[in-house]
Amino acid sequence: MSQLLERKVGRKAPLTPWKKNKKQEVFPGVKSLNGRWGHLFVAPFLIMFLVFGLAPVVYSVYISFFRWDPLGGSEFTGLRNFSILLQDSDFWLAIRNTFSIWALSTFPQMFMAIGLAAIMRNTRLKAKSFFRTILLVPNITSVIAITIVFGQLFGRDFGIINGLLSLAGLDHHIDFIEGVIPSHVAIATMITWRWVGYNTLIFLASMLAIPDELFESASVDGASKWQQFRFVTLPQLKNTITFVLIVGTIGGLQVFAEPQQLAADGGSSKQFLTLTLFLFNQAFVNNKYGYAAAIGIMITFIVLIISVINFFITRKISNDGTR
């Protein structure tokens, strides 16, 4: 079965949910199946989804307009939570840290994943299935276990990474917890380690969907391997790159366990206080529910803004590429 699935992958359009939605036009429901059953079949899911998925989101918007203390009652304050938030230096620090970690993990990861996928697309590669499986191993591992391991590997005094750096000629040990950028690098490394293989598989799936004929004709026209990659492969990956970037952004804004495990308050100078850690601490340490809800809403705005920017940039790049 898994072989069958894998073979199918080669032909299937990859990971573009927004395109798949259009497919609904082509496959309407089976007309002869009675419509009444439809509502009954979706009801259990929809009810649970509304209660535990959607209602909390809506209620979150509501309580963000209140000073909401779970012990001391609540008071309507309008947009005050948001105006305090915009003047809160911790909030801006959290934005800086989140974006720094996001950039340090997303771009190297994307670069490596596309490169590895290009290697693995090779039809003559031996032990394909082995490499594909190995790539997924980091992704199934728990964040906490990995934070413990990397915390030790990045240790200031006895960590292997500092050991290797000093072998390479660096004469002082880097403190991967106290330093701003070093701590971001350490957290970004954990994220990259976890996701690079997963993203490689996603890029590989979409590369396998590119017809061989395109490469063949490019090769006949005398295109070098690099040119084939640049002008055949890359433009075809446009949608996948957008998808991986958006999912990566949503994930990047949720980074929580790694910094929390390094130091629950985000570090001595809050050097790795991320947005979600900030939200968690405001809500469940300081009991400021309304304020924390406002942070959640700001995070959502950021996701939406980035998704839109992302969409336009990839569209522009791909238009330039085909011209």
Next chain:
Amino acid sequence: MKNKIPRWHRTSPLSYFFLATITFLSIFPFYWMFVVASNTNAEISKSPPSLIPGGRFLIVAKKVMSAEGVFFNSALLNTFIVGISIAVAQVMFSAVAGFAFAKLDFRGRKSFILFVVGTMMLPSQLGIIPLFMLIKNLHMIDSLLGLIVPALVTAFGVFWMRQIIDAQIPNELLEAASIDGASVPRIFFSIVLPIIRQSSFVLALFAFLAAWNDYLWPTIILQNPHHFTLQVALTQLKPMYGLDYALQMGGAFLATAPLLILFIFVGRRLVSGVMDGAVKG
């Protein structure tokens, strides 16, 4: 897939070098967990540290399982209960709703599914405070039920099932069954379910892994160490036994080993699941 090997694709030794490197990097942290867990702290702190496993792993494992205030064994059991419940429930709810969204003709079908997919864009921490308040009002704080109930259905699961049923089951088959007089529930149980068995298993695996590795939600609602899941229990090793690296890494290894064993059996299916698309991170 192809009989002829395309001329424009040659495998260079450099390719294998990169793949060997990534293989090494993917495995090393697990190996290192075991190395640290099986050596004395002195062996690990010397320069250069010991790079090969020592003989103390069983001692450390025993210490982890009996570590005071951590309750590792009950955490293991809790995690299994939560993971399996969520996996089974998600498959059931998703299959029923996914079938309706893929194949049944009812009013509002298209707008419902578009709406559900749209919510996948929202970051999950947006609703987390009201969800906490809701679970508290339902008296499910500090219980496994509080972990299971909010995870019973996901937008992703339904979307995934809809895609699978749409792709794997031809409309003609269902039309024929319906003409033969089969009712909709009958069609679902005797035709649809058997066909999507394999894909359901992959969805169950993803749900199980996500539940096993979840940390944010359990750490919000669990208070009694007897109710902790593995991830939360692991975080207790550091404050209590901060300088004992072997103990911490032993815990990390023991919490990961069941997943690695599972992965040996289902790894290739997970790869197919990821590559088949529509898997949201």
